[in-house]
Amino acid sequence: xxxxxxxxxxxxxxxxxxxxxxxxxxxxxxxxxxxxxxxxxxxxxxxxxxxxxxxxxxxxxxxxxxxxxxxxxxxxxxxxxxxxxxxxxxxxxxxxxxxxxxxxxxxxxxxxxxxxxxxxxxxxxxxxxxxxxxxxxxxxxxxxxxxxxxxxxxxxxxxxxxxxxxxxxxxxxxxxxxxxxxxxxxxxxxxxxxxxxxxxxxxxxxxxxxxxxxxxxxxxxxxxxxxxxxxxxxxxxxxxxxxxxxxxxxxxxxxxxxxxxxxx
Amino acid sequence: xxxxxxxxxxxxxxxxxxxxxxxxxxxxxxxxxxxxxxxxxxxxxxxxxxxxxxxxxxxxxxxxxxxxxxxxxxxxxxxxxxxxxxxxxxxxxxxxxxxxxxxxxxxxxxxxxxxxxxxxxxxxxxxxxxxxxxxxxxxxxxxxxxxxxxxxxxxxxxxxxxxxxxxxxxxxxxxxxxxxxxxxxxxxxxxxxxxxxxxxxxxxxxxxxxxxxxxxxxxxxxxxxxxxxxxxxxxxxxxxxxxxxxxxxxxxxxxxxxxxxxxxxxxxxxxxxxxxxxxxxxxxxxxxxxxxxxxxxxxx
Numbered sequence: 001x002x003x004x005x006x007x008x009x010x011x012x013x014x015x016x017x018x019x020x021x022x023x024x025x026x027x028x029x030x031x032x033x034x035x036x037x038x039x040x041x042x043x044x045x046x047x048x049x050x051x052x053x054x055x056x057x058x059x060x061x062x063x064x065x066x067x068x069x070x071x072x073x074x075x076x077x078x079x080x081x082x083x084x085x086x087x088x089x090x091x092x093x094x095x096x097x098x099x100x101x102x103x104x105x106x107x108x109x110x111x112x113x114x115x116x117x118x119x120x121x122x123x124x125x126x127x128x129x130x131x132x133x134x135x136x137x138x139x140x141x142x143x144x145x146x147x148x149x150x151x152x153x154x155x156x157x158x159x160x161x162x163x164x165x166x167x168x169x170x171x172x173x174x175x176x177x178x179x180x181x182x183x184x185x186x187x188x189x190x191x192x193x194x195x196x197x198x199x200x201x202x203x204x205x206x207x208x209x210x211x212x213x214x215x216x217x218x219x220x221x222x223x224x225x226x227x228x229x230x231x232x233x234x235x236x237x238x239x240x241x242x243x244x245x246x247x248x249x250x251x252x253x254x255x256x257x258x259x260x261x262x263x264x
Numbered sequence: 265x266x267x268x269x270x271x272x273x274x275x276x277x278x279x280x281x282x283x284x285x286x287x288x289x290x291x292x293x294x295x296x297x298x299x300x301x302x303x304x305x306x307x308x309x310x311x312x313x314x315x316x317x318x319x320x321x322x323x324x325x326x327x328x329x330x331x332x333x334x335x336x337x338x339x340x341x342x343x344x345x346x347x348x349x350x351x352x353x354x355x356x357x358x359x360x361x362x363x364x365x366x367x368x369x370x371x372x373x374x375x376x377x378x379x380x381x382x383x384x385x386x387x388x389x390x391x392x393x394x395x396x397x398x399x400x401x402x403x404x405x406x407x408x409x410x411x412x413x414x415x416x417x418x419x420x421x422x423x424x425x426x427x428x429x430x431x432x433x434x435x436x437x438x439x440x441x442x443x444x445x446x447x448x449x450x451x452x453x454x455x456x457x458x459x460x461x462x463x464x465x466x467x468x469x470x471x472x473x474x475x476x477x478x479x480x481x482x483x484x485x486x487x488x489x490x491x492x493x494x495x496x497x498x499x500x501x502x503x504x505x506x507x508x509x510x511x512x513x514x515x516x517x518x519x520x521x522x523x524x525x526x527x528x529x530x531x532x533x534x535x536x537x538x539x540x541x542x543x544x545x546x547x548x549x550x551x552x553x554x555x556x557x558x559x560x561x562x563x564x
Contacts, residue, residue, distance in 0.1 A: 027416075035365075038390065055434075055437075068316060073438075075437040075438060076436075076437045076440050076441055076442045076443070079437070079438055079441075080442030083438075084438045086434075086435075086438075090434060091432070092435055092438075093435065094427070094428050094431040095431070095432075096427070096431045097424070097427060097428065097431065101424055104421075105424055105425070105428055105439050105441075106439060108421060108440075109438075110439075110440035111440065113420075113422045113424075113425050114420070114421050115417070115421070116420060116421060116423065117419055117420060117421075118420055118423070118424035119419070195293060223471075
C-alpha cells in the first residue's frame with residue numbers, strides 16, 4: 001500500500017519561472033490495485049511519480065509506503081519497495097552491459113550487494129523463463145549487450161526487471177509513449193499480464209484517456225497538481241473518453257484544450 | 265635498434281603505467297568521472313613508500329601504505345564532488361594541487377633517494393636474472409594479480425553496481441544503488457592503483473621526486489586510448505588487457521622515437537611526443553571510420 005498526503009512542491013521558488021507542480025496532491029493506492037493516472041501537460045503526473053520514487057523531494061506532505069514514512073528518503077533507499085519503468089526506453093537499462101548483467105542488477109534491487117559474482121548460475125533458470133515469456137527470443141541472447149536491442153525490446157526487459165523482485169508499488173511513467181503503436185500495444189499487454197499474474201500494486205501514468213480506461217481498475221485524473229476526480233468499480237465500467245471529458249468539465253468548469261488527450 | 269637495457273626499461277615503465285591506466289580506466293571509463301587526481305596521487309604513493317622504507321619499514325608494507333594513501337586522496341576528490349557538488353574535474357584539480365604541498369610535507373624535501381635501501385625488488389636480484397630483467401619479472405606478476413583482482417571485482421555485485429553507476433546513474437538509483445558511495449569507492453580504488461604505481465616507480469628508479477607526477481594523467485590516458493585502439497574493449501577483461509598493452513606500446517614507441525637518431529628527438533621532447541601520440545590516438549579511429557564510410561559510399 002502506498003499513500004501520499006497533501007504533497008506540495010514548487011519548482012524555481014522565488015524566481016520568475018516559479019512553477020507549482022504539486023498543490024496538495026493526495027492519493028492512496030491499496031494493495032493489489034492497478035491505478036491509471038491521466039492529466040494534460042503540466043498537470044503534475046511525472047512530478048508526482050518522481051516524488052513517489054524519491055527523484056524529487058517534496059516541500060511538504062507525507063509519503064507512506066507499506067506503513068513506513070519514506071518522505072525524506074532518497075531514491076536508492078526506497079528502491080526496495082518502489083519499482084519503476086521510465087518513459088525513455090533507454091533509461092531503464094544499461095546499454096553497455098549484457099542482458100544477464102542488467103537482470104542481475106535488478107534481481108538485487110534494494111538489497112545489499114557483496115563481492116560474489118553478480119551473474120550467478122542459480123539465476124539463469126529464472127532469467128531464461130521470464131525472458132521466454134516475452135516471446136522475443138531473448139532467452140537465447142543472455143550474453144548480448146543491451147544496446148543491441150530495439151527500444152521496444154528494451155522497454156519489455158525494463159518491465160521484466162521491475163517485476164523480478166517484489167515491490168510495494170510499480171510505477172509506470174508513460175512507459176509506452178515513446179514506442180511505435182504496435183510495440184506500444186505489445187508492451188501494454190505485457191504490462192497488464194505481469195501485473196495480473198503477480199498481483200502487483202501499480203500506478204500507471206498515461207497520456208491517453210482511452211488507454212487509462214482500458215486497463216487497470218481505477219482511474220485518477222490530475223489537473224494543476226491535484227486530483228480532480230477518482231473513479232473505480234461500477235462507475236468506471238463502460239465509461240468512454242467523452243464521458244471522462246464531461247466529468248472533467250463538470251468538476252472544473254473548464255474545457256480541455258490539450259488535443260493530445262483526445263487523439264488516439 | 266633498441267638496446268636490451270632500453271627495451272626492458274621501456275617494458276618496466278610500461279607495466280607501471282599499466283597500473284595507472286587501470287586506475288584511469290576505472291575513473292574515466294567505468295565511472296565516467298574525469299579525474300586528474302592521479303598527477304598528485306602518483307608522487308603521493310612514491311613519497312609514502314619512500315619515507316616508510318627509509319624509516320625501516322618492510323618495503324611491501326610501505327607499498328601497501330602507499331596504496332591506502334592513494335585511496336584516501338581519491339576519496340577526497342570524490343567526496344568534494346558527491347558531498348559538496350563541486351564539478352568532478354575541478355574537484356580533482358583541487359586535490360591534485362593540495363597533494364603537491366602534502367607530498368613536500370611527507371618528504372620534507374623535494375626528493376628522496378632510495379638507492380641503498382632495501383626495496384620490494386631487492387630479494388629478486390638473488391634469483392640469477394640479469395639486473396635489468398628483475399623489475400620486469402616482478403612487475404609482470406604485480407600487474408597480472410591486479411588485473412585478475414580488478415576483473416573479478418568488476419564482475420561482482422558491487423562491481424556491477426559501480427559499472428551501472430557510470431553508465432546510467434538514474435537507473436542505478438532506481439535499482440537501489442547508492443551512486444554517491446559507488447563514485448567514492450571507485451575513485452578511491454582508481455587512485456589506490458595509481459599510488460601503487462608511484463610506490464613501485466620510486467623503488468625501481470631509486471628515488472621519489474615531488475615533480476614525478478607531472479603528466480602522469482596524460483601518459484595514462486595515452487595508454488588507455490592507445491590500448492583501446494589496438495584491442496577493442498568489448499568486455500571488462502579485454503579493456504584491462506588493453507590498458508597494459510597500451511601502456512607498454514606507448515613506452516616502446518617513446519623509446520624508439522628517442523632512439524631513432526634521424527628524427528633528432530631528445531628526451532626533453534617527451535611531453536611533446538606524448539601530446540602528439542594522444543592526439544593521434546584520439547583522432548585516428550574517427551578518421552578510419554569516416555574513410556571507411558567514404559569508401560563504401562563510392563562503392564554504392
